[in-house]
Amino acid sequence: MFGTSEKRWKLFTLSGHDVYLTPWFLFLVALFAFSGLRAGAGMEALTEIIIWAPVLFGGILFHEFGHAYALQAYGYGGSRIVLHGFGGVTVNERRGVTSPGKSIVISLAGPLASLLLGLLSAGVLLVYTGSGISEAFSGGGLLPSFLQTMAVVNLVWAVFNMLPINPMDGGHIVLHGLRWGLKNDRKAMRYSAISSLVFLGLLVFGVILMGFTGLGLIWILVLGGMFAMQNWQIYKATNQPNRRYPRGF
Template sequence: MRQSIRLGRPHGIPVGLHWSVLVIMLLLTQGLAVSLLPAMTGGYAPAGYWLASAGFAALLLVALLLHEYAHARAAQHYGLRVRSITLWMFGGVAELDGEPPHPRAELLIALAGPAASLATAGVLLLAVGPADSLRAGLLEAGLGWLAVMNIVLAVFNMLPGAPLDGGRALGAVIWWARGDRAAARRAAAVAGVVLGLVMALGGLFLSVATRSIAGLWLILLGWFLAAVAHDEEARLDRARRGEDVRAGADRGRRP
């Protein structure tokens, strides 16, 4: 994914933002400033809510970067090159060159991101106590929201379907159990298609039941996951057919 804004190259990894991440920033800031923070703590001027909301939305992007950076550093530990880390509308992407050398490596690379998100949530929850003692209600509310969002990020990413981390972890376990990397990845991709369709249908049901657009984001996210997983499944099928054709040609050349 092409980066619109480049942030640096920690450990040789190009880190940046896609322009679509600005859409999420605006939506998060608006939701926090207009609804969530005023409901959690009152007595502040509208400008204070907007400024604080922009800061907390930016901190959530930092947390997303930490999630993807953990994947990248785990991949580097196993000798893989990381082409880039990019944040965009639906989260973040760490693009890797090469394949993990064994199932354990694939599993640990997949789990590194959710582990980083849970660790970030733990630090934020520890920081809520001092904010409360200082009677900094707005800071306390924002830190609590950030902690919850990091927990949600970790749990959501562990759902068992590619391209989510849980799908990669599922593929690693199947690879270890069956000894077939390609079959494991195909199973994870199929699970991702099913998961995405279930999410999209759930969002549609929510919108119909509430007669609102409450489920629109779930529909879009489910559609995206199903589309990416389907593309991965198709790519794996093409690779398998290519290997079958080459194997058949090799057999035909034997005397």
């Protein structure tokens, strides 16, 4: 989603894909853990702190591996996965300018991976507790709490990433759908930037109307502002007819 020029540490290589971690990802984990600490008390607060690190690390990594394996299936080889302060990004230097159809599949692979992980977590939770959905998602304990959070976070992450806003996966799908229909990359970039800005405005307006406050509202406004700036830059760039677009957009 964002640039990957900041300091990072290589964690491991899996199936030809290198995984890196940035200091900002640790800040992201600490932010969610702190939110859990404030929401709970005693052992409940400790449980919240313990589960957020594996939930965020595993969920975001699984999502990015969805993109990476889709790229690999199309013959582009290994990718570089970077976990940063706003989630993760998958970079593949061999990709080039991919056809709209392939690009849509690659973009869809991440949310589908998150959806799969969320459903698997919910399934394991139901089997482990041996109870119905409402009972399973209201029970306590470290493992049930972990599975509950893993299920909810990944299902929400799948839906969130499908929002039609650049640079989310949903925004990329809109962009490549426009490339497919218009047969003009500059116009596709321009219209996808406009649609992203319009949807961002509606989303922020809706969030304010729903009464969001505190950390949630701040997070949405910060992300919304960053996305708006990025799409505005894309829109201005499309006014340059000879502009060369990024490889693999």
